Amino acid sequence: MFRRLALIGTGLIGGSLALALRERGEVGEVVGYSRRLDTRLAAERLGLIDRPADSISEAVAGADIVFLATPVKAMDAVLGELATCLPDDALVTDGGSVKGAVVERARAHLSAAQLARFVPGHPIAGRERSGPEAATAELYRGHRVILTPIAENRAEDVARIEAMWQAVGARVEQLDVAHHDHVLAATSHLPHAAAFAMVSSLARLAERYEVFRYAAGGFCDFTRIASSDPVMWRDICLDNRNEILAMLDHYRAELDCLRDMLESADGEAIESYFAEAKAVRDALYPAAQADLTSRPDTRGA
Ligand SMILES: NC(=O)c1ccc[n+]([C@@H]2O[C@H](COP(=O)([O-])OP(=O)(O)OC[C@H]3O[C@@H](n4cnc5c(N)ncnc54)[C@H](O)[C@@H]3O)[C@@H](O)[C@H]2O)c1
Numbered sequence: 001m002f003r004r005l006a007l008i009g010t011g012l013i014g015g016s017l018a019l020a021l022r023e024r025g026e027v028g029e030v031v032g033y034s035r036r037l038d039t040r041l042a043a044e045r046l047g048l049i050d051r052p053a054d055s056i057s058e059a060v061a062g063a064d065i066v067f068l069a070t071p072v073k074a075m076d077a078v079l080g081e082l083a084t085c086l087p088d089d090a091l092v093t094d095g096g097s098v099k100g101a102v103v104e105r106a107r108a109h110l111s112a113a114q115l116a117r118f119v120p121g122h123p124i125a126g127r128e129r130s131g132p133e134a135a136t137a138e139l140y141r142g143h144r145v146i147l148t149p150i151a152e153n154r155a156e157d158v159a160r161i162e163a164m165w166q167a168v169g170a171r172v173e174q175l176d177v178a179h180h181d182h183v184l185a186a187t188s189h190l191p192h193a194a195a196f197a198m199v200s201s202l203a204r205l206a207e208r209y210e211v212f213r214y215a216a217g218g219f220c221d222f223t224r225i226a227s228s229d230p231v232m233w234r235d236i237c238l239d240n241r242n243e244i245l246a247m248l249d250h251y252r253a254e255l256d257c258l259r260d261m262l263e264s265a266d267g268e269a270i271e272s273y274f275a276e277a278k279a280v281r282d283a284l285y286p287a288a289q290a291d292l293t294s295r296p297d298t299r300g301a
């Protein structure tokens with residue numbers, strides 16, 4: 001499918017795409033650049049890339065596809081540099097968790113011709129571990145990838161990026177950029193914020209050592225994602241700040257509502273509140289697919 005993939009960011013998301021494309025013979029060569037030398041060398045040692053590059057311009061030389069997989073704020077400098085060295089025939093896409101801010105950065109740095117070849121995307125797949133060691137060839141199998149094409153894109157370029165993701169087992173859908181950021185604030189960004197806050201709230205208790213000694217399934221399920229990378233999540237929160245603020249307010253109102261029911265010891269109201277939430281979740285994840293930590297995303301399949 002591609003002659004040479006240039007990976008900018010050789011961690012979980014970039015490394016997993018490279019591994020999957022290599023395993024399926026969809027790419028001739030993968031060249032990887034990441035900010036730190038040890039990360040580039042680890043990516044080579046782990047077989048995610050064929051060779052490391054010492055700069056973005058070295059990585060993209062001769063590439064026909066460029067995948068940006070750094071934290072979203074780092075894409076500003078990356079796109080700035082890319083504008084000076086992108087080969088004329090190369091397509092560019094990314095895996096950033098926020099799309100509006102990334103598209104703004106692309107518009108600020110890329111020429112009109114380069115912008116036309118930038119097809120923004122976001123794989124809805126991941127894990128709480130990061131870095132090249134966390135990459136797996138199966139990360140995207142059965143998961144959704146959202147493309148958020150911009151008006152400048154050509155349909156055939158969008159189709160090529162779609163085919164790339166389909167080749168690694170993903171189901172591709174398209175959303176408008178702003179709508180993506182609105183929806184993902186609810187389904188991904190709010191749960192991460194809530195998990196970080198949940199762990200912090202217990203960690204600040206005087207009796208935290210005892211509390212954590214007895215933390216088991218429920219706490220572990222709820223907070224797995226609080227082990228995610230702080231830099232990545234700082235960037236997501238700042239880049240999608242307004243949407244996340246609105247979702248946090250909405251969530252806080254629900255917590256207040258539950259608190260009121262509890263304060264007034266209204267058992268009937270509490271039970272029906274829980275029953276309503278259970279019905280929604282059971283419909284989303286039928287019991288047979290309950291192990292969310294190990295199964296691919298089959299919602300709506
Ligand atoms: N982790 C997830 O679950 C997940 C899921 C979907 C999308 N994403 C998005 O994918 C992107 C990458 O996330 P990840 O989980 O692979 O992170 P990661 O930490 O595993 O990898 C990030 C890579 O970017 C490199 N990097 C950081 N700053 C850089 C810079 N200025 N220049 C060049 N390289 C730089 C790092 O060295 C590392 O190789 C982020 O934008 C994130 O929002 C993450």
Ligand SMILES: O=C(O)C(=O)C[C@]1(C(=O)O)C=C[C@@H](O)C=C1
Nearest residue numbers: 097123124125126127128188225
């Ligand atoms: O499963 C996880 O660990 C994830 O956090 C993956 C997850 C998500 O929220 O679903 C995290 C960030 C993304 O941009 C996409 C996927």
